[in-house]
Amino acid sequence: MIQQxxxxxxxxxxxxRLDGIIVTKPENRQYFSGFTGxxxxxxxxxxxxxRLLTDFRYVEQAKQQAALYQIVRHGAVIYDSLAAAVKxxxxxRIGFESDFITWEIYQKLANCLSEQKLSPVKLDGLRIVKDxxxxxFLTKAVEIADSAFNQILPMIKPGITxxxxxxxxxYRMRRLxxxxxxxxxxxxxxxxxxxxxxxxxxKIIEAGDFITIDFGAVFAGYHSDMTRTVVxxxxxxxxxxxxxxVLTAQLTGINAVKAGKTGREVDQAAREVIARAGxxxxxxxxxxHGVGLxxxxxxxxxxxxxxxxxxxMVVSVEPGIYLPGWGGVRIEDLVVVxxxxxxxxxxxxxxxxxxx
Numbered sequence: 001m002i003q004q005x006x007x008x009x010x011x012x013x014x015x016x017r018l019d020g021i022i023v024t025k026p027e028n029r030q031y032f033s034g035f036t037g038x039x040x041x042x043x044x045x046x047x048x049x050x051r052l053l054t055d056f057r058y059v060e061q062a063k064q065q066a067a068l069y070q071i072v073r074h075g076a077v078i079y080d081s082l083a084a085a086v087k088x089x090x091x092x093r094i095g096f097e098s099d100f101i102t103w104e105i106y107q108k109l110a111n112c113l114s115e116q117k118l119s120p121v122k123l124d125g126l127r128i129v130k131d132x133x134x135x136x137f138l139t140k141a142v143e144i145a146d147s148a149f150n151q152i153l154p155m156i157k158p159g160i161t162x163x164x165x166x167x168x169x170x171y172r173m174r175r176l177x178x179x180x181x182x183x184x185x186x187x188x189x190x191x192x193x194x195x196x197x198x199x200x201x202x203k204i205i206e207a208g209d210f211i212t213i214d215f216g217a218v219f220a221g222y223h224s225d226m227t228r229t230v231v232x233x234x235x236x237x238x239x240x241x242x243x244x245x246v247l248t249a250q251l252t253g254i255n256a257v258k259a260g261k262t263g264r265e266v267d268q269a270a271r272e273v274i275a276r277a278g279x280x281x282x283x284x285x286x287x288x289h290g291v292g293l294x295x296x297x298x299x300x301x302x303x304x305x306x307x308x309x310x311x312x313m314v315v316s317v318e319p320g321i322y323l324p325g326w327g328g329v330r331i332e333d334l335v336v337v338x339x340x341x342x343x344x345x346x347x348x349x350x351x352x353x354x355x356x
Contacts, residue, residue, distance in 0.1 A: 001133055002068055005032050006044065008126045013046050013095065018119060020045050020091035022082070022109070025100040027293035028123045030221055033066040041078060042069070045089045053081050079112040086113060095121035128290060128298050129312040134222060135336060138292070138314055141178070141224035142334055142345040144217040148172035149228065149348050157356035158207045158232050162187040165213065166200035173217045182216030182223040183295050193229065193327040196285060196320060207233040207356070210327040216295065223295045225316050226346045227332035230353040242321055243352045246329040249273040249319040250350070253287050253301070257317065257335055257342040263288075263305020270319045271303075279321050282328075288316040291334060313337040314345075 009021060009032060023029050023042035030036055032044070037058035043051040052069040054062050055078075062071045074081035086094065096109060098120030109118060130138065151172050156165060166185040173181065188198030190209040198212070205211065214227040229246075231239060253270030267287040274283045286302030291314050299307035301315055309315070318332030333346035 001131065002032065002034055002066075004131075005126070006050070006068070009044055009123075010046055012121065012123075012126070016095060016119060016121060018093045018095045018121070019047070020086065020089060020093070021095040021121065021123075023097065023123065024105070025097050025123070027127070027221075028097065028100075031127050031293060032123075033069055035062050035066045035069075036221060037061050037065075041082060043082065043085045043089065043091075045091060048089050051085045051089070053078055053085065079108055082109075083112040086116060091116060093117045093119060095119050097121065097123055099124070124298060127292055128307075129310055130292060130314055130336075131312070134292065135312070135314070137220040137222040138224065138334070139345055141182070141217045141219040141222050142226070143347075144173055144176045144178050144219060145182075145215060145224045145226050146347045147176055148178075148217070149213070149215075149226070153230070153353065153355060156205070156211065156230065156232065158205050158209075161202050161204055162189055162192075162200040162211075163202055165205075165211070166215075169213070169215055173215075176217075178217035178219060179221075180218050182218050182225060186212065186214035186227075188212045188328075189232070191325055191327055193329070194322040194324050196322055196328070196330070205232050208236065209233075210239060210329060212328060212330055214330065214332065221293050223291055223293070224345075225291050225295060225318075225332065225334060226348065227318055227320075227330045228348060228350070228353070229329045229331060230355055232356050234354055235352055239327075240352065242323075243329050245274065245277050245279070246319055246321055246331055247350055249283075250317055250331045250333070253317045253319060254333065254335060254342060254344065257309065257315065257337055259309050259311045259337055259339045261309050263299045263301040263307055263309070263315075264303060266309070266317075267301045267303055267305060270317070274319060274321060282321045282323055283319060284322070285320070288318050288332075290315055309337045311338050 290297035320330030
C-alpha cells in the first residue's frame with residue numbers, strides 16, 4: 001500500500017524533474033509513510049530508500065509504522081539532519097509543500113539547503129481518490145458516528161443543554177472506537193440553529209427547538225462528517241416545510257454525484273432546488289467537500305468547484321437553509337463516488353425526527 005503511494009510521488013518527481021521531495025504536512029506524512037506521530041519529516045528520493053526524520057519520542061513508533069523508511073533520529077535542530085540526509089541521498093532538485101509550509105519554515109529550508117534548488121509542489125491531490133484500505137477506515141468512522149447518534153437520541157429533550165448533547169455524543173463515539181471527534185462538535189438549537197457552525201453552548205434546549213447536530217469520528221486517522229437536524233417536541237408547519245425543502249435539495253445533490261461531473265455541477269443541482277423556493281440568500285456555503293485524513297479536503301462541491309469527480313472520491317453532501325432570528329436546517333451524508341453515481345455511507349434516518 002505505502003509502496004503504491006510512493007509510486008505516485010515518483011511519478012510527480014519525474015513530471016517536475018525533481019530527484020527528491022520533502023514532506024512535512026501531517027496528513028501527507030502519514031499517507032506516504034504510515035507514521036502517525038506528531039513530529040517528523042520525510043525525505044524521499046527517486047532512487048534510494050526514503051528517510052523519516054523524527055525526534056527521540058517517536059523513533060520506536062516510526063520503526064513500527066514506517067517499515068519502508070530508514071529512521072533518522074534528529075538532534076536539537078532537525079534542519080541539520082535534513083541537510084545531512086539530502087547530502088547522503090545526493091539530491092539537487094527538491095520539491096517542498098508550498099501550500100503548507102510558512103515563509104519562516106521556507107527560509108530555514110533554503111538556508112540549510114543553500115546548494116539545492118527548491119521547487120514548489122502540491123501533494124494533497126495525490127490523496128483525493130481513496131484506496132480500499134482508506135474506504136474501509138472511512139466506513140468505520142461513519143459507522144461509529146451513526147451508532148453514537150442513534151444512541152443519544154433518547155436523551156435529547158427540553159431542559160438539557162447543547163453541551164450535554166455534544167459531550168454525550170463524543171463520549172459514545174470514543175466508547176465505540178473513535179480516536180477523537182473529527183472536529184469541535186456543532187450543536188445549535190432554536191434561533192442558534194441559523195448559525196452554520198454554531199458550536200455547542202450552555203443554551204438550554206426548549207420545546208419546539210430545531211437542533212442541528214454536526215459531528216464526526218476519527219478512526220485510524222480518517223474522518224467522518226454527518227449532520228442531522230431534529231426537533232425537541234412536535235414540529236410546526238414551517239419547520240416541516242423548511243426541513244422538506246432541505247431534504248429535497250440534499251437528495252437532489254446526492255443523485256447528481258457521479259464520476260465525470262464537476263463539483264460545480266453537483267452543487268448547482270442542489271442549489272437550484274433551494275433557489276426556486278426563494279431561499280437562495282439563506283444557503284451561503286458550498287454543498288460539500290472531500291473527506292479523508294483531513295476533515296475538509298478536495299474536491300469541493302461548490303460554485304467554484306472545477307475538479308471532476310472520479311470513482312473512489314469521498315465527499316459530503318450538506319445543503320442547508322439558515323434564517324436569522326428563526327433557525328435553520330442542515331442535512332449531511334458522506335458518499336463514495338462511483339462511475340454510475342455514488343454509494344451513501346451515512347445510514348442514520350433522514351426523516352424529520354421529533355423527540356421528547
